[in-house]
Amino acid sequence: MSNDNVAHALSGxxxxxxxxxxxxxxxxxxTRAQTESARSQTSEQGKAQKLTAVEAAKQIIAREGISGLYSGLESALFGISITNFIYYYFYEGTKAIYQQTNPQLSTAQSMIAGAIAGSATSVLTNPIWVVNTRMTVRDTDGEKATTLSTIRDIIHKDGVGAFFSGIGPALVLVINPVLQYTIFEQLRNAVEKRRKMTPLDAFFIGALGKIVATSVTYPYITLKARLQLRRKNNSESSSLIQGIKNIIERDGVSGLYKGLSTKVLQSALSSAFLFFFKEQLFAAAVVVLALIRNLRARK
Known part of the structure; x- marks a missing residue:
């Protein structure tokens, strides 16, 4: 393993x-907005009520308390840590190969590196996000869902194959990080021609890249969330095209964009903070790995 690749993976x-x-x-x-219609099919209350983000937050807090806004956080933290470690390891590894001949990646090279990293990450981490989606939109019946109980419930009710629900849209969504990191790399190159990039630069550039990527790919983000929620007895199709058609027939074209404003805001902030923190954690990761390497050399 390259120490730089591992440092990027750890900081990511x-x-x-x-x-x-x-x-x-x-x-x-x-996530609840994206899966609202799918959940309301089996709800005794019938059609789900359309709520603004603020109203939805108030409803969740009233019904589940503040902790309801953090449903599935445990699995999400595990998932994002594993996801980012895998992604950055493959992404930086591919970049290193290209940079042997050209220090600055071209647009095509950035896209290829993102596609390789995104595909590997999607396949390896899809089960984690299935569990997280189920936990995030669980029906509240007074029982606290845990990661292990959710895993057991999925296996018991839907089988092991359910852990790869939504893998089709997930692979299509590889275009999301491809767009995001291509924009990020090209803007970083532009900045570094003038001066050294700062964590604050990374914050704003990361936000911009994610806004564009999320807006372009949002219908597939919605479909992925619904398929990950899908039960065996649910009629939601696992076909990409049919899944999109089903959503349009049931909810109209707007159904593909439920929760878009909240998701774009979340994605932009999440990506901005990710790059901001990563820029600062990378230096620390390099130091820690150097210390570990020196300790091993002394033994």
């Missing part, structure tokens, strides 16, 4: 976890 994992804690209530609101 740490930055992702910190940004997740800061923005998680927004993740809860956007």
């Amino acid at each position: 994992a740490g930055g992702g976890a910190l940004s997740m804690v800061v923005t998680y209530p927004l993740i809860t609101l956007s």
Whole structure:
């Protein structure tokens, strides 16, 4: 393993976890908005009421308390740490290969690096996000859902294959980090031609890249969330095209964009904080890995 790759992976994992804690209530609101119609199919109350983000937050707090805004945080922190570690390890590894001949990545090279890292990450971490989605939108019946109880429930009711629900949209959504990191790399190159990039630069550039990527890919984000929630006895199709058609038939085109404003805000803040924290954690990770390497050399 390259020490730089591991340092990037560790700082990415740490930055992702910190940004997740800061923005998680927004993740809860956007995920519930995305899956609102799918859950209301089996609800005794019938059609779900359309709420603003603020009204939805008040409703969750009234029904579940403040902790309701953090449903599934445990699995999300685990998931984002693993996801970012895998992503950055593959992404920086691919970048290092290209940078042997050209220090600054071209647009095409950035996209290829993002596609390789995104595909590996999607396949390896999909089960984690299935569990997290189920926990985030669980129906409240007075019992506190844990990660282990949710895993057991999925296996018992839907089988092991359910852990890969939504893998189709997840692979399509590889375009999300491809767009995000391509924009980030190109803007970073532009900044570094003039001066050294600061954590604050990373904050704003990271936010901009994520806003564009999330806005473009949001219909597939909605479909992925619904498929991850899907039960065996649910009629939601696992086909990408049919899944999109089902949502449009049931909720109209606007159904593909439920929770968009909340998701864009969350994604922008999450990405901004991720890059901000990562820039600062990277130096610390390099020092720690150097100390570990020196300790091993002395033995």
